[in-house]
Amino acid sequence: MKDSRINIRYATALFDLALEQQILDRVFEDMKMVKNICLSNKDFEMLLSSPIVRTDKKQAIVKEIFGNHIHNLSLSFLLLILKKRREANIKMIAFSFIDMFKESKNIKIAHLKTAIELDSKTKEHFKAILTEQTHKSIELVEEVNPDLIGGFVITIDDKQADNSIYTKIQRLRKEFNVNIYEKGF
Numbered sequence: 001m002k003d004s005r006i007n008i009r010y011a012t013a014l015f016d017l018a019l020e021q022q023i024l025d026r027v028f029e030d031m032k033m034v035k036n037i038c039l040s041n042k043d044f045e046m047l048l049s050s051p052i053v054r055t056d057k058k059q060a061i062v063k064e065i066f067g068n069h070i071h072n073l074s075l076s077f078l079l080l081i082l083k084k085r086r087e088a089n090i091k092m093i094a095f096s097f098i099d100m101f102k103e104s105k106n107i108k109i110a111h112l113k114t115a116i117e118l119d120s121k122t123k124e125h126f127k128a129i130l131t132e133q134t135h136k137s138i139e140l141v142e143e144v145n146p147d148l149i150g151g152f153v154i155t156i157d158d159k160q161a162d163n164s165i166y167t168k169i170q171r172l173r174k175e176f177n178v179n180i181y182e183k184g185f
Contacts, residue, residue, distance in 0.1 A: 007089055011096035014077050015104075023071060028101045030066075030074035031094040037065070038091035049088040058082050108136040113143045113153040115164075130156065 018027035038045050047053060047061065059082050066075055081090055102109070110130050112118075118126075123140060130138045134156065149165035 004089075004092070006086065007092040007096045010081065010086065010089065010093045011100055014074075014093075014097055015100050017077075018073060021073065023073060024101065024104075026071050027074050028098065030070040031097045031101075033070060034066070034074075034078070035091060035094040035098065038094065045091060048082075048090055055082055055085065058087060102139070106136045107139055108134050108156055109139045109141060111141045111143065111155040113145050113148060113164075115144070115146055115148040115150050117144055118142065126154070130154075 014027065014031075015024070018024045038048075044065075048058060059079050062078050062082060063075070066078065078090065081087060081093065086093075108130075110126075112126060123142070127138045127140055130140075147166060149169070151164035151166075151168075153160065153162045153164050153167075155161075
């Protein structure tokens with residue numbers, strides 16, 4: 001749903017307009033705020049997608065929430081989305097815009113799962129290795145998962161490197177389940 005045509009088209013229009021007006025960084029911050037509010041407040045997202053609430057009421061609510069916090073271009077854009085009755089897509093449009101911005105700035109997101117919290121030196125080491133591999137700036141998103149026991153799992157786009165102890169134990173378990181012992185000797 002994130003990459004649907006409608007989301008990409010609206011995000012591209014906003015991206016091009018922000019680039020033309022030289023406020024791309026500001027609109028990026030605005031879209032991050034919109035995304036975070038949609039993710040953290042399910043009531044707001046339900047209100048936007050509700051067919052019962054009238055468009056003018058939704059516009060008044062959006063103006064009240066975002067009016068003093070985001071650039072006029074971003075606010076006008078949100079109001080236009082509401083006017084076109086695409087309010088259910090606002091969160092995904094924000095996601096698409098953020099992805100476009102990061103792509104334009106040559107930034108890749110790497111998801112790193114470890115069993116324990118890493119220190120800053122180790123994080124920087126991971127970033128340096130990944131930057132060398134991808135030739136792009138790396139934004140590291142960390143997740144601590146004690147079930148991994150040790151090691152790490154790193155994911156960039158659709159590629160994953162799993163060097164966790166948990167996975168190694170699972171592989172050994174599969175190998176031991178194959179019985180190569182033959183009776184009769």
